[in-house]
Amino acid sequence: MVSHLMKVEVQKRGFEPNGGILRKRLNLPIFNDVSIGQIGLFLLAIVGIVVAPLALSDGYFQQILQTIAYYSIAAIGLNILVGYQGQVSLGHGALFAIGAYASALLTTSLGISVWLAFALSTAIAALAGFLIGLPTLRARGHFLAMVTIALAIVTFVIAQTWTDLTGGPAGLGGIPRPDWFGTTMGSLRKFRPFGADGPILTGQVLYFWVCAGFLVLAQLLAINLLTGNWGRTVSAVRQSEIAAESVGVSVYRVKLATFTLSAAFAGLAGSLFAHQQEYIVSDTFTFEKSVEFLVFVILGGARSLFGPLIGTAVLVVLPEALKTVSAYGILPSSDLTIQVTLLVLALFGSLGLFVFARQGGGIRSLRFVSGVAVVVGLIGFMLVTPQIVEHYLLVYGVLLILFLITMPTGMAGFLSGFFYFGRKTLSKADWQPRFDARLTGEVENPIVAAPSRDELVINDGRMNFGGVKALDGITLVVKPGTVHGLIGPNGSGKSTLVNIVTGVYAPTGGQIRLGGRRIDGLAPFRIARLGIARTFQNIQLFKDLSVLDNVMMGFSKHRSATFFDQALRTRRFAREEHAFRTRALELLEFLEIRHLAHEEAESLPYGFQRLVEIGRALATSPSILLLDEPAAGINSSELGRLARVVERIRDAGVTVLIIEHHMELVMGVSSRITALDYGQKIAEGIPGDVQRNARVIDAYLGSAEHSFAELRRSKMSKTAE
Amino acid sequence: MDLASIAEMLAQGLPQAIVSGLVYGSIYALVAQGYYVTFSTTDTLNFAQGDFLMIAAMLSFTVLGGLALSGVSLWLALLAAIAVVVVVLALMGIAVERIAIRPLRGIFSFGWILSTVGVAVILRQMAEIIWGREHMRVPSVFGDVPIRLNLGTVQIGILPQEVFILAASLGAMIAVLFFLKKSRLGKAMAAVAFNAPAAALMGINVRHIVVLSYALSSVLAGLAGVLVAPVLFAHAHMGTLPGLKAFAVGIIGGLGNPVGILVVGLALGIVEFVVAIFNASLRDAVTFLILIAILAWRPMGLFDKSGREKV
Structure with a gap:
C-alpha cells in the first residue's frame, strides 16, 4: 500500500517536472x-x-x-x-x-x-x-x-x-x-x-x-x-x-x-x-450509531484524507433517496426480474473485484467495471425494494463486509488508484539516483553526536523470564567514543542486554547508568531521549512510510514546532520540516542510499532496510548507538560498507555497542569485545585476546566433553527463536 | 437511603439475586466460552456471537412453536429444536469464518472486528425482516410454575426452566472443557492455539481446526439461545446485550482462560442482580462499568499471565 505521506511529500516539494503555475x-x-x-x-x-x-x-x-x-x-x-x-x-x-x-x-x-x-x-x-x-x-x-x-x-x-x-x-x-x-x-x-x-x-x-x-x-x-x-x-x-x-x-x-x-x-x-x-x-x-460512523469511514476510505467525506455523503444520501423513491413510487417496486438481475450484477461485480484485486497491472479497467457493477447493482436493488428503507442498516452491514474484502481502501482508494496511475509513474521517473556517492571523503560526515559523551555502565544486570535467567549478573562498561563488540552464541543474552538498556524490559535486578544517571526501569522513549539509539535484530521499520520519512521520524525528539504550528502550518513548522528533511537526505547520502529516499521502506532488500534503521537511529543524535546484529541477512559485498559506516559513526563521536555473529566484522571494528554465554560474561578484552580465549571457543564450538550438550542447547535455542 | 434500609433490602433480596445471578451468569459464561475457543486458535472472535444466540432463540421459537402446535410432545419438539439449532449455527459459524474472518487477514489489524460487527448488524436486521419486531414467547418444557423456596423470612422464586438453564449450561461447559483437554481434536486445537505453524508441521490441518473452532463457538451461542428463549422473550435485539456482556466476561476472566471465564461469568451475573435490587436500570450498565474499571487496573484481564514480546 502506497503511503499517503509519501504521495503528499512528492506533490508538496515540487519533485514533479513541469510544475507550472498551479504548483507554485x-x-x-x-x-x-x-x-x-x-x-x-x-x-x-x-x-x-x-x-x-x-x-x-x-x-x-x-x-x-x-x-x-x-x-x-x-x-x-x-x-x-x-x-x-x-x-x-x-x-x-x-x-x-x-x-x-x-x-x-x-x-x-x-x-x-x-x-x-x-x-x-x-x-x-x-x-x-x-x-x-x-x-x-x-x-x-x-x-x-x-x-x-x-x-x-x-x-x-x-x-x-x-x-x-x-x-x-x-x-x-x-x-x-x-x-x-x-x-x-x-x-x-x-x-x-x-x-x-x-x-x-x-x-x-x-x-x-x-x-x-x-x-x-x-x-x-x-x-x-x-x-x-x-x-x-x-x-x-x-x-x-x-x-x-x-x-x-x-x-x-x-x-x-x-x-x-x-x-x-x-x-x-x-x-x-x-x-x-x-x-x-x-x-x-444506540450501539448502531457507532457502527454507522465506522461504515462511513471504511466505505469512504480509511487512511485517506477525503474518504470519510465521500463515504458520509454517499451513505447519508442513500437512505434518504430510498425513502423518497419508495414514498413517491418513482420506480417499479415489486418486479422480481429486475431485483434478481440487479442482485446478480452486484454478485458478479464483487466476484470480479475479489479476483482482480489480487492481480495488479493491466486489469485495472476490469476492476473498475466490477466496482461500478457492484455499486449499480446494490444501489439499484435497494431502490426497487421498498422494504429496504427501514432496514438500511442491513445494507450498511453488507457494504461494510463487501468493502473490507474487496476494496479495503474504500471508494477514495479505488478512485485514486485509478486516477493517480499515470502521475505516480511520472514521479518515479524523477526519482532516478542522482547520487552514486562512494564514501571517498567528499561527502561530509553528517552525523551529529550528542554533545555530552556519556559512559554506559551496566552493573550486575539481571533479567529473569520466569525461571530462565536470560541475564545472570552482567557487568559491562562501554567507554565513550569506542566501538564495543558483544558476542556470544544464540540465546546467550545479547539481545536481552540491548532490551534492558533501551528500556524494552525493566531489568529484574542491577543498575544501568548513562553518564552516572540511573536509567534502568525508565520507559523506552525516555531512554531514547537521553541519547541511546538502537536498531533491531528483527527489523522494525515503519514499513508503509518512505525511507525518507523513516529517517525523519528519527528527529522526533528534536522537534520544537507545537501542535498548533502543525495545525496551522506556520513558517516555524515549515522551516523545521525543511531543515530535518535536508539532514535526513544527508544521512541517507552518507549511508549510500540516497537514491532510495522515496521508496517504500518495506520494498527494500534486507541489507538496505538495516541501513535505513541505522539512519533513523543516527537522526536522534545519540551519544550511544546499539546495533543489534546489523549484518544478519546481508550479503558479503554489503559487509564492507557496513564496516565503513560503523567506523565513521565512531569518528563522529558516537559510541557504538555492536552485537554481531559475523566475527570478521565485529573483530575488525571493535576496540573491545565482551563475550556472553548463559547470561554471564565469560570473557572481555581486545579482539585478539577474546578470539583466543578458551571459554569463548568452548562456547562457540563446544569442547570435547561438552559437545553433545552444547549441540543440544544450540539446537534448542534455535527452535526458541 | 440510610445504611439500615440498605442492609434490609440486601437481606431481603440477596438470596434471590444470587440464584438469578447464577442462572444468567452461566449463560454469559457459556457464550464467552465460545469467544475463548476461537480466540485461542485464531486471535479473533465473533462480535456477532450475541446475535447468533438471538438467531438460535428465534429458530427454537419457530421449531418448538410449530411442532407444539401440530401436537408433537414438547420434549420431542425441544430435541428437534436443539438439533436444528446445532446444525444451522455450526453452518453459520463456518460461514462467518469463511466470509468475515479469513479474507480479512492482513487488512488493517482489526478488519475482523469491523466485519463481525457488520455480521451482527446484518443478522439483527434480517431477524426483523423474517420474524418481525414483536417479542415472542417460547414455551418451556417444564411449564411456567415457579418453584418457591422459603428461607425463614425470605422467599425465593425460581422457574424450572432456570434450573434447567443452570444445569445445562454448566454441563455443556464441562463437556466442552473435557473435549478440549482429552480428545484428539481438542488436543489438536490446543496445539494450534499454542503454535499454529508448529502444529501444521506435526500434520495437523490448521484450516480445519480453525473452522471447527468457529463452528463449536457458534454452537455454544446457539445452545445458550435455546436455553434462554423461554425465559427471555425472543426478539431481534435480544442478543446484543448478552453477547456484549459475555464479551466483558471473556475480557475480565481472560480470553485464554476457560475457568476464569466460568468464575467471572457467574460472579458478574450475581453482581448484576444485586445491583438490580437497588436500581433495576443500572443492571445493564454495571458489567461494563466493572469492565472499564478492571481494564484500567489490569489491562490483560484478571487472570491472564501476560507474555512478553520478543524483539
Whole structure:
C-alpha cells in the first residue's frame, strides 16, 4: 500500500517536472507551502458550499446537507483514529451523544449561548475521550475497541434511564438554534439580507453554512495534521510501537492525543446534531450509531484524507433517496426480474473485484467495471425494494463486509488508484539516483553526536523470564567514543542486554547508568531521549512510510514546532520540516542510499532496510548507538560498507555497542569485545585476546566433553527463536 | 437511603439475586466460552456471537412453536429444536469464518472486528425482516410454575426452566472443557492455539481446526439461545446485550482462560442482580462499568499471565 505521506511529500516539494503555475508554492505565515492550485480548489469548494443550499431551495434537502456536514466531521475524526493511528473505536456514537447532550443541557438548563455551547460540548466530549483513553491506551492490542463498546452501552443506558437529566426515550426538547442575521437558524422564513435583488435565504441555509464552516475547519485541520509530522508520527506508531519509542516518541501520549482529538470531532458533530434537531431522544444513540460512523469511514476510505467525506455523503444520501423513491413510487417496486438481475450484477461485480484485486497491472479497467457493477447493482436493488428503507442498516452491514474484502481502501482508494496511475509513474521517473556517492571523503560526515559523551555502565544486570535467567549478573562498561563488540552464541543474552538498556524490559535486578544517571526501569522513549539509539535484530521499520520519512521520524525528539504550528502550518513548522528533511537526505547520502529516499521502506532488500534503521537511529543524535546484529541477512559485498559506516559513526563521536555473529566484522571494528554465554560474561578484552580465549571457543564450538550438550542447547535455542 | 434500609433490602433480596445471578451468569459464561475457543486458535472472535444466540432463540421459537402446535410432545419438539439449532449455527459459524474472518487477514489489524460487527448488524436486521419486531414467547418444557423456596423470612422464586438453564449450561461447559483437554481434536486445537505453524508441521490441518473452532463457538451461542428463549422473550435485539456482556466476561476472566471465564461469568451475573435490587436500570450498565474499571487496573484481564514480546 502506497503511503499517503509519501504521495503528499512528492506533490508538496515540487519533485514533479513541469510544475507550472498551479504548483507554485506560496510562503505564507500560516498554511505555509500551500500551492496556488490548492487555493483554487479550496475557493471552488467554498463557492460550492455557498451555492449548494441556494440551488436546492427545499428545506428538506438543506437538512440533508447539514447532516452530511456534521456526520462528516465525526467521520474525519474517526478516520484519524482508525485509519491512521490504527485503533478501533466502537464507541464514537457515545461520544457523539455526549456532545449532543452536553450542548442541549448547556443551552436549555444553563442558558449558555449556542455558539459557546458548540465549543464547550466539543471540549466535554474531548475530555470524556481523554478520561476513557487515560487508563485504556497504556495497554497494547485492541483494548480500545473493548472499552469503547462498554462506553457505548453505559452511555446509552444512562441516556435511557437518567430521565431527570436526559429525558430518556421521551426526549429533551427546546434546544435552541443559533441566531444570525436576526433570524433563528432553522426557520423556513425567507428573507433577503442583501437588498431586494439579493439571494433569498432561510434559516436552514444559514445553519448549513454553519455546519459546513465547521466541516471545512475540521477537514483543513485533518489535512494539515495528517500530511505533516503529526500524521507521520501517528502512522509510525501504528506500524511499530517499539520503533517509535526507540526514537523518543511516547506511544502512549500519541495514542491519547489521537483519541482525544477524535473524540472532540465526534463531540462537535453531536452538538451540531442537537441544534439541528432541537429535540433529541435517547433511542438515537444506540450501539448502531457507532457502527454507522465506522461504515462511513471504511466505505469512504480509511487512511485517506477525503474518504470519510465521500463515504458520509454517499451513505447519508442513500437512505434518504430510498425513502423518497419508495414514498413517491418513482420506480417499479415489486418486479422480481429486475431485483434478481440487479442482485446478480452486484454478485458478479464483487466476484470480479475479489479476483482482480489480487492481480495488479493491466486489469485495472476490469476492476473498475466490477466496482461500478457492484455499486449499480446494490444501489439499484435497494431502490426497487421498498422494504429496504427501514432496514438500511442491513445494507450498511453488507457494504461494510463487501468493502473490507474487496476494496479495503474504500471508494477514495479505488478512485485514486485509478486516477493517480499515470502521475505516480511520472514521479518515479524523477526519482532516478542522482547520487552514486562512494564514501571517498567528499561527502561530509553528517552525523551529529550528542554533545555530552556519556559512559554506559551496566552493573550486575539481571533479567529473569520466569525461571530462565536470560541475564545472570552482567557487568559491562562501554567507554565513550569506542566501538564495543558483544558476542556470544544464540540465546546467550545479547539481545536481552540491548532490551534492558533501551528500556524494552525493566531489568529484574542491577543498575544501568548513562553518564552516572540511573536509567534502568525508565520507559523506552525516555531512554531514547537521553541519547541511546538502537536498531533491531528483527527489523522494525515503519514499513508503509518512505525511507525518507523513516529517517525523519528519527528527529522526533528534536522537534520544537507545537501542535498548533502543525495545525496551522506556520513558517516555524515549515522551516523545521525543511531543515530535518535536508539532514535526513544527508544521512541517507552518507549511508549510500540516497537514491532510495522515496521508496517504500518495506520494498527494500534486507541489507538496505538495516541501513535505513541505522539512519533513523543516527537522526536522534545519540551519544550511544546499539546495533543489534546489523549484518544478519546481508550479503558479503554489503559487509564492507557496513564496516565503513560503523567506523565513521565512531569518528563522529558516537559510541557504538555492536552485537554481531559475523566475527570478521565485529573483530575488525571493535576496540573491545565482551563475550556472553548463559547470561554471564565469560570473557572481555581486545579482539585478539577474546578470539583466543578458551571459554569463548568452548562456547562457540563446544569442547570435547561438552559437545553433545552444547549441540543440544544450540539446537534448542534455535527452535526458541 | 440510610445504611439500615440498605442492609434490609440486601437481606431481603440477596438470596434471590444470587440464584438469578447464577442462572444468567452461566449463560454469559457459556457464550464467552465460545469467544475463548476461537480466540485461542485464531486471535479473533465473533462480535456477532450475541446475535447468533438471538438467531438460535428465534429458530427454537419457530421449531418448538410449530411442532407444539401440530401436537408433537414438547420434549420431542425441544430435541428437534436443539438439533436444528446445532446444525444451522455450526453452518453459520463456518460461514462467518469463511466470509468475515479469513479474507480479512492482513487488512488493517482489526478488519475482523469491523466485519463481525457488520455480521451482527446484518443478522439483527434480517431477524426483523423474517420474524418481525414483536417479542415472542417460547414455551418451556417444564411449564411456567415457579418453584418457591422459603428461607425463614425470605422467599425465593425460581422457574424450572432456570434450573434447567443452570444445569445445562454448566454441563455443556464441562463437556466442552473435557473435549478440549482429552480428545484428539481438542488436543489438536490446543496445539494450534499454542503454535499454529508448529502444529501444521506435526500434520495437523490448521484450516480445519480453525473452522471447527468457529463452528463449536457458534454452537455454544446457539445452545445458550435455546436455553434462554423461554425465559427471555425472543426478539431481534435480544442478543446484543448478552453477547456484549459475555464479551466483558471473556475480557475480565481472560480470553485464554476457560475457568476464569466460568468464575467471572457467574460472579458478574450475581453482581448484576444485586445491583438490580437497588436500581433495576443500572443492571445493564454495571458489567461494563466493572469492565472499564478492571481494564484500567489490569489491562490483560484478571487472570491472564501476560507474555512478553520478543524483539
